[in-house]
Amino acid sequence: MNRRFGAAPRTDVRYPPRPGAYVIIDAGDSLLASFQEAPYPELQLPGGGVDPREGTLAALHREVLEETGYRIHAVRRLGMFHRYTFMPDYDRYAQKLCSIYCARLGPRVSDPTEPGHSAVFLPWHVALEKLAVAGDREYVARYLGV
Secondary structure (H helix, E strand, C coil), rough: EEECCCCCCCCCCCEEEEEEEEEECCCCCCEEEEEECCCCCCCCCCEECCCCCCHHHHHHHHHHHHHHHHEEEEEEEEEEEEEEEECCCCEEEEEEEEEEEEEEEEEEEEHHHHHHHCEEEHHHHHHHECCCCCHHHHHHHHHCCC
């Protein structure tokens, strides 16, 4: 699947591509999400941008550890979607190219190191309703076969 989610791009804005990796972390009867406090509170799939000269899987593991304090294993790619959005943390617009993975929950090794983030276990039905990004909700539904 290579769909667009969210609002259509504005014609007066430039949206440079921003690759990212995000993961559905299967914890059995729940999904491990990341709660981000600012710039506005929201539940997200753990993950984020792929830095220059960083591999996608390396970025995924780094972001999960930073945002949740957990490690993951048995990582498998599910697909990708894109969305045009403003990124307040960077004060810029971007076309986010979101590669979506699934993984099994590994051990907790630390508290989250990303400021304003915390690990939250969500029952699957809650994740389907409360994840902030429509593309994330769509992939969770597909993962569950809903």
